[in-house]
Amino acid sequence: MPQDIMNLKFVLIVLLIVSTFSRDIYVDNTSGSDQNPGDSKIYPFESIQKAISSIASSEIIEPVTIYIKSGYYPFVNNSIDITKWSIKNSTIPRPITITKYPNENPPVITGGVKIPISSFRSLNSETDKAQYEKIQSSKRNSIKVCDLDKLYDRIDLGIFEADSNAEIYVDDKRFRVARYPNYEYTDTSHQTERIFILPPTDTSVQLTPNVTGYYIPRTEVLCGNETTFKSEQSVNGKYYYLYKNDSSYWTLSTRFDCGVPTQSDGAYFTIKRTAMAGEVKAVEESGAKGNPVLQQPNYIYRGNMWTAYAPDKLGRTFYYSNDKLGEYTKYDSVWMRGYWLIFSQDQAVKGTIDKNKRTVTVDRALGGGDFEGMISGMPFYIFNLIEELDEEGEYYIDYEEKKLYIYLPAIVDKVWISQTTSLLVNVHTFNNLTIQNIIFEYTRKTMMSFYLSNNILVKNCTFRHSGLMGIYFSGNQSTITHNIFYDMGSEAVYMRCGNFTTLYRGECYLTHNYANTTSQVSFTFVPAFSIAFVGNYMKHNYVENNPHLGYAHNGAYLEISYNEAKNICTRASDCGALYSGTHWEYSGNVIKRNFFHDSTGFGQPGGGSFVIGIYLDDNLSKQRVYQNVVSNFVGRCIEHGSGRSNLIYNNIFYKCNDGYTGDSRGPRRYHTTPNVFYNLLDTMVNDGVDRYTSPWKDQFPEWALLPKTSEELMKEENLHWLYMENSEIYCNVFYNHKKDYVFTEQCDKYMKRWEMNTNSSQDPMFYDVDNNDFKMRKEGEIYKYNCWEEIPYENIGINKRDNAYSVLTEFLTVICLVVFLF
Structure with missing residues (x-):
């Protein structure tokens, strides 16, 4: 028997022995009491906080499992805190597990307050006179009102801001603050007023x-x-x-x-x-x-109107065309959100409207870095206006009178308002913790945070209806797996493990997770899932219906594999299913066996918007991209933005506007100003990379040969570093595109290798491409090159297996042996 299996057997035997001396704690907020010992279902604690505090006073010498009975557990501005200061770390692997009662439904940890249906009443001209006349007369009978200050549970509203506000959810659906134009409304029957x-x-x-x-x-x-x-x-x-x-x-x-x-x-x-x-x-x-x-015809499109003219890109004033804005000169300012400069970057601002000049002046600078300012002909909308409360699914909160005005459907089961601005779970510098089989919901900010924590497992949990992230994680040797995320305010998971300076591998796994409609509040460059730093894995996940990026990877020695994404970048352009860029130190990554498909993007009128399958942006280099399938993108299957030493081979790129797009943007995009965006040398230093010493000079010797300063780099004889030198693109299937390959700025002359790639005149002989079966018959053109290796389609996607599971097979075998020994 191999030595590593023998070692694994020994560890399992120890774990099995230790598990016979474990401690169980029970929580039941309906029949429990914090005066109980909490050691049985008969005498459970009432609160999770009491269960945590019961193990905080002494060092953990045995595994502890906290069982939480099904039901709702409110955490409004209160957290489950597990820190090295409150609980002493243990050497026993994963000494604390927080989970549901066996054979019961998961408990729900909520940061919201349920509003009784009986608390809603009809709009009244006297009781609601502060807002009554503002509401459209034809809609008044449809509007219901809730006096939030009269509810049994205290409601905290704070002040209205661009994000992290108290939000309303009706029957598991996020309602939207009243706005103009209405969400997703399109009217192509006429141009705007001018x-x-x-x-x-x-x-x-x-x-x-x-x-x-x-x-x-x-x-x-x-x-x-x-x-x-x-x-x-x-x-x-x-x-x-x-x-x-x-x-x-x-x-x-x-x-x-x-x-x-x-x-x-x-x-x-x-x-x-x-x-x-x-x-x-x-x-x-x-x-x-x-x-x-x-400009394009200024009709209302997907809930947006358009800036008419921005005379100064870095100014704060623009002209508008839609006369609707003139109705709101009565207010000092109006909230508005738009893509002011590019279709992949939105921002909420407050604008002052001048009806006579037909202008809007915003209250803050727009964008930042390379994308600062505004231009003409960009989409925006106005919101948080009770006058625009005119369709089902909208609401308006009067923060002064603490009243909720809402357009409800005819039949309603439950209404919730998000309340907590605190984390539901806060783990700080603590190791060996498992959280599984729990539902987390209704927060105004991030739900769960792990800071500098190791050996963490989050499994089989559901995260829904957050104001910001689902999980923020920093630490090492941890796994987030088999979780469901939907209707999140920003990312589902942001996972950072490892160390750039030492190239220490974090060995963190983000696997078998499902995300749907994330980034509902903040979505500029916000992916559903992202991994960062060094030596981590993002595998077998599935993302769909996301407003912006599907996946992002920001680090070195990362593996992105066996994932699927569908219908991403629904409210953006120049946006990818998988994205990374603008960092030379993001090297040594493997992108393999992913399936990205069927994405149309924002659909900008006039055809200006586009979506990208695999996005190697802004000189991203040293990526190995193989055995991926990208299909049906209104845009580009793969974008190769001037990066060097990239290997792109054995992929299928099917039915995009452009199959492959490459360019030589490096010299025109590079900034020599210290510490700014696209100063690639300074960025390496700021990320802790010393390219002249070990381990960087040994593992990535090419970076040690770069010029020492940005000024030297931009000299004519050194510009070759900013082109796609040493990149090899070969043995790829390109088929059914408007353009198979687009080489701009003569980028192809800098490549090391472009060969054995098919084009749309060469039939790959797919079996059933209309049903996403991309297996090819042996008569397909790519086989004539004798370079093709079959893609393991059956392993791609959530809850599928790949070769990495051979370790799991051995693991299970050893468990059987251990059980047999006992």
Whole structure:
């Protein structure tokens, strides 16, 4: 018998002997009492806190299991605290287990308060006069009111902020604060009240005449089956008209009859294309100069309206088109949330509206780093307005009078309000703990935190309805597995283990977890699952219906394998099912045997938005990507952003806009300013990496050869470090894309190897691709290269097995031997 199995057998025998001397504690908040000994179901404790404190006074010399009976256990601004100061650590593996009663339903640890259905009443013009007139008259009969200050349980509201507010949940569904436009509402039947024609992007040429500004739609006049527009203000004494004629020419001229301009019509601009958005070329013979810019039609899309014109990117004022905003000049400011600069970064702000100028001025700087400021034509909405309480699923809280106004469905079973701003579970510098078979719900912030804790197991738990994260974890040798996460405010799990400086492996596992509709409050660059630091695993997880990233990996020697993601980046663009980037020290990672599929993204009008399957962003290097399947993305199957020494092989990329997209962005994106985003050398130092000494110079010798400073790096003779040198892309199946490969900035000339990749003219002979069966017949074109290794499809996904389970098989075998010995 191998030595490691013999050692494992010895450990198991010790554990089995020790387990016969374990201590059991019982908690039942319906029939228990904290005056009981808590050592049996007959005499259980009433509170979990008492169970914890009962073992806090002395060192743990035996395993302890705390059994919690099914039921609701409220933790409002109170936590289950397990720290090295409250409980002495033990050398016995996992000496504390917190779990449910055997053969019963899981207990529910809640940070919310249940609002009795009987506490809701009809809207009353006298009792609710502070808000009554503001509510749309046609909706008043549908609105119910709850006097929160009259409930038996005390309700704390605090003040309304961008996130971490008290939120309302009805029958397991998160309701939304009243807003305009309504969530997911789209109206393509008409443009907004007006459009804004923008100045030329080339500022070296003065626009003549200055035809920028607002244009009002003339819905009664169609040209080329399109709405026509008239300038709101005259230009040199004449009004200008925008129209598209039957020959698909978009024209900006003084003609109002859709005709072709003549010399007598004066200066005009025109261009032939189908879409509205883009430059309109000056016809210089007419006296016109410069090329004004048309935007996308500003119809309401997925609950958003659009900024009309942002004159200063780093300013705080923009012009709006939708007249609805003018109704709210009565308020000093209005909450609004938008993608102010890019479609993958949203931010909530307060804006002051000037109806006369038709402008909004926000109260804070927008974005940060490389993505700071605002531009024209970006989506946003306004919220927390009782005037917009007009559809089922919305609510408004009057914080002064402590009243909840809500649009409920006809039949309601339960209503909850999230309350706690504290962690439900707080584990700090404590080792050897198991939490399993428990439900956690209704928090305004993060639910569970582990800080510098080792040998932790979180298993078979459900996390739902949080304001922020499900689990934040830092430590080593720990596992988060077989849990369910849904309707989370931000990440489901953020797991950081290991050490960058020493390359110490954390050996943490994030496996077999399911996440649905996470990142409901904060979703800018917020994945469902992420692992970080060194030597960890993210395997066999499943993410679906996520507003932003599916998975993220931020570290070295990480393995991302056997995962699945579907319908991700639902409210973003330039966003990936799997993402990492902008760090050279994120090296030595393996991305293998994942299945990412069927994602359309935000769907920006005009086709500008896109989603990415595997996103190797901003010079991410030294990644090994193989035996993955990426299919049906409205965007790119894989993005390779200038990273070096990447190996991409034996993958299937099917039915994306672009199969492979590569570029040479490094030199144009790099920053030499110290300690800023995309200063890759400083980032390595800030993460504790010394590339000139062991272990880094031994395990990643290439980084020791980099120039010493960013100034040296940007010299012409050193720019090659910022290209995709030594990258090899080979033996991949590309099929049924609009474009199989996109090489921008001549990136392909820097590659070490591009060969044996098929294209859409070469049939891979899939068995049943329409039903996600990507196995190929031997007649498929890729087999002609004699390079293909079969992908183990049967092992990909949640609750599936891979070769790593051979250890588990041996483990179970030893258990049988131990039992037999006894």
